[in-house]
Amino acid sequence: MEIQDNIKEVPFAHYEELFSKLDPKEAEVRSGAKYSDGTFSLEFLFDEYKITWPEFSVTSENDRAICLNDLKAKTFLMRILLEFERRMSLGTFKTFREMSWGEMYIEPFTGRCIKRAAFSFGTCVPKFCAACEALGARRVDHGDAGYEFEVLPNYFIQILTWEGDDEFPPNSQILYSDNFEGSFAAEDRVVMAEMLITLIKNKMKELN
Helix, strand or coil: CCCCCHHHHCCHHHHHHHHHCCCHHHHHHHHCCEEECCEEEEEECCEEEEEECCCCEEEECCCCCCCCCCHHHHHHHHHHHHHCCCCCCCCCEEECCCCCCHHHHHHHHHHHHHHHHHHHHCCCHHHHHHHHHHCCCEECCCCCEEEEEEEECCEEEEEEEECCCCCCCCEEEEEEECCHHHHCCHHHHHHHHHHHHHHHHHHHHHHC
């Protein structure tokens, strides 16, 4: 994906126009989203979405799916079909800073993702664990609690959290499978982590 802050700066209507001109067969091969009879099927953040083409609309069997009612999330789905190119992973993980353009975007990433995750999850680790397990995430042996999420087929994000105490505030780290670097721009990686954090927080509220 091209490296620019399109998700916030360019209106949803602009992507709708680009989407209407998409070559669906090319998008199917490039992105891995299945296409048939004017509809893409895309697995994203634990839900399967049906996305119509050329006129954009999105549905899911889960009426609470995160991309149904959020404009930024809908825009992100279109960007996947417009620009995302599948890549193989070598099985390693990278911090946001280690990937291309990570240094330039580290400040918004830290505020919108790292600090948000730290104070959302590090203050209530048992609830964080329960929510991650309810979502089907895999436990990893890092941090006071850490979980791995398959956000797209063969694309993984790990969220690690450390509980705060009297001397240190809660902390977190977010790691991406290495194939993210060639498939997503820095701002897209920020947005992906933001949506995952929101999804976990929503699940925590459901489990209260």
